[in-house]
Amino acid sequence: MEMELWYTENQTPALGLSLKVKETLLRCRTDFQEIAILDTVQCGRMLILDGMVQTTIADEFIYHEMIAHVPLRTHPAPRSVLVIGGGDGGVVREICRYPQVEQVTLVEIDAGVVEASRRYLPEISSALDDTRLEIIYQDGREYVCSCNDAFDVIIVDSTEPVAIAEGLFGTPFYQGVFQALKGGGILVAQTESPFYNAALLQATFQRIHAIFPQSFLYLASVPTYPSGLWSFTLGTKGSSPLEPAGDYLPPELRYYSPHIHRSSFTLPPFVQELLYQNVSPEPPAF
Ligand code: SAM
DSSP states (O other), rough: OOOOEEEEEETTEEOOOOOOEEEEEEEESSSSSSEEEETTTTTEEEETTTTTEEETTHHHHHHEEEEEHHHHHHHSSSOOOEEETTTSHHHHHHHOOOTTTTEEEEEESOOHHHHHHHHTTTTTTTTTTTTEEEESSSOOHHHHHHHOOEEEEEEEEEOOOOOGGGGGSSSHHHHHHHHHHHEEEEOOOOOOOOEEEEEHHHHHHHHHHHHSEEEEEEEOOTTTSSSSEEEEEEEESOOOOOOOOOOOOSOSSSSHHHHHHHHHTOOOOOHHHHHOOOOSSSSOOO
16 A cells, blocks of 8 residues: 655644645755655645745745735835745746736745756746846845835845845844835835734734834645745835725736635734734843
8 A cells, every 4th residue: 555645734833734745846944944845645746844834836826926916006106126035936827917017026035946946836936037027135134234215116035034035024024125125115014924923913913003104914724834824015105005095907817816816915803903903022132
């Protein structure tokens, strides 16, 4: 009898997500993290970094459409866009759907992730050869401190706030992002799960809230992410996401729509309360 192989991500110390594995396509260690690509029965090929699910063929469209099209359609005319993290290329693919975007900069700390995605996740990395794209292999926290008044939209598509990504959730980083944004500029950062990362979500939202004139939280359902309910925090120097100023809507999107855009900002009471009430344990101080 053939032995079954399963991969389990421990999403909390007491809860895991298990997927039946057809084949291990890659497993290696770079200077920054362990990279694995598994082919799973339920979700197809998936990218795992340091044991945490980053993206799967089955549901990547949800996360990548929601982290990209909400800010790109809130801004009236995005021309220059910065992605921090995002080495799998999914966010870049969505940005490149906009003909009016002239320049995309991807700042990814680990070239190994880009190479793995190019080789094993071509559906996700398909726009990494777009002529508008520049890939810079650097710590995003250092990079933003070298920019001033440079980008219309900045998207932080980072791993969980541990190890190399820890600094991408702190006040100094968001202050750097604020400076790197042009007038009217918009930041979106993935800010984890309202169920399992309540303290971090609140702390991150409040850090962005303290820096930007307007800040908002929005939600989407990503089945393979911890709890399946995922949050994004938007800070804007200009347009409100509740009145999107952009008039271009890319064709053939599968999760994002103008109605989903608007409804994603309607928060259930437990999340609304989370943004402004104290939660314990105290969030880690970055
Ligand atoms: N969508 C995923 C999520 O929400 O967890 C993130 C996917 S993307 C692969 C995350 C990327 O962030 C990784 O490739 C990782 O190398 C990169 N990253 C982590 N810390 C970074 C830093 N300080 N600067 C630049 N990139 C970083």
